[in-house]
Structures are given as C-alpha cells and as structure tokens.
Amino acid sequence: MTSGSNRVLxxxxxxxxxxxxxxxxxxxxxxxxxxxxxxxxxxxxxxxQREEFEAVRDMAIRAREENDLLLARIESLETKLGGSTPGAAANEDEHGSTNA
Structure with missing residues (x-):
C-alpha cells in the first residue's frame, strides 16, 4: 500500500x-x-534612444563651450583694436548716432 501512495505522490x-x-x-x-x-x-x-540623446547633448555642450571660447577671443581682439569694429560703427550710423 505504501508503494501505491508513493507512486501517486x-x-x-x-x-x-x-x-x-x-x-x-x-x-x-x-x-x-x-x-x-x-x-x-x-x-x-x-x-x-537614450544613447542618441546623450550623444547629441554632449555635442551641444561642446558647441556651447567652443562658442564661449570664440566669444572671448573676439572680445579680446576687439579690445586690442581699440574697442570699435567696422560692424559696430555701421550699426551706430544706421541708428542715428551723432557722426553726421
């Protein structure tokens, strides 16, 4: 009888x-x-995808840093030239400065 119950189990x-x-x-x-x-x-x-987003974000960060460096370089060059650039003088004339 025990073998029968073992078989069932x-x-x-x-x-x-x-x-x-x-x-x-x-x-x-x-x-x-x-x-x-x-x-x-x-x-x-x-x-x-996250990898694509992070890659573009890193590119934007590098571009922003490069822009900041170029802006500082432009400001330095403008200072060396006496603070006035041809573009700045033309803008002043268009807006009615006292050059006339």
Missing part, C-alpha cells in the same frame, strides 16, 4: 514539475510578446 510531483515548466514557458512567451508590442508602440511615437 511521484506522479503528482511529476505533474507539478511539468505544469511549472509549461507556466514558465508561457510566461516567457507573454514577456516576449509584451516587449515586442511595447517596442512597436515606442517606435511609432518617434522617441529617441
């Missing part, structure tokens, strides 16, 4: 193991389908 354990395997496989399929659908939705929203 063994069959039950095997059944539970198989059910757990099926459940795990189903879970993986659902996760894959969900990720695929989510990726499709995100792609249709025309969003950028």
């Amino acid at each position: 063994d069959d039950f354990a095997r059944l539970m193991t198989d059910a757990a395997g099926v459940a795990q496989g189903a879970r993986k399929e659902v996760e894959t389908a969900f990720r695929s659908q989510a990726e499709r939705v995100l792609n249709s929203m025309d969003l950028v």
Whole structure:
C-alpha cells in the first residue's frame, strides 16, 4: 500500500514539475510578446534612444563651450583694436548716432 501512495505522490510531483515548466514557458512567451508590442508602440511615437540623446547633448555642450571660447577671443581682439569694429560703427550710423 505504501508503494501505491508513493507512486501517486511521484506522479503528482511529476505533474507539478511539468505544469511549472509549461507556466514558465508561457510566461516567457507573454514577456516576449509584451516587449515586442511595447517596442512597436515606442517606435511609432518617434522617441529617441537614450544613447542618441546623450550623444547629441554632449555635442551641444561642446558647441556651447567652443562658442564661449570664440566669444572671448573676439572680445579680446576687439579690445586690442581699440574697442570699435567696422560692424559696430555701421550699426551706430544706421541708428542715428551723432557722426553726421
């Protein structure tokens, strides 16, 4: 009689193991389908990936730093030339300065 109950328990354990395997496989399929659908939705929203965003942000930071350096260089050159540039004089004439 004990071998009969052991056999039933063994069959039950095997059944539970198989059910757990099926459940795990189903879970993986659902996760894959969900990720695929989510990726499709995100792609249709025309969003950028984080790596692309960070690359463009870094380029903008470098461009801003280069602009600041060039502005400082221009100001230095203007100071060496006496503080007046041909463009500045033309702008003053257009706006009615007392050069006339």
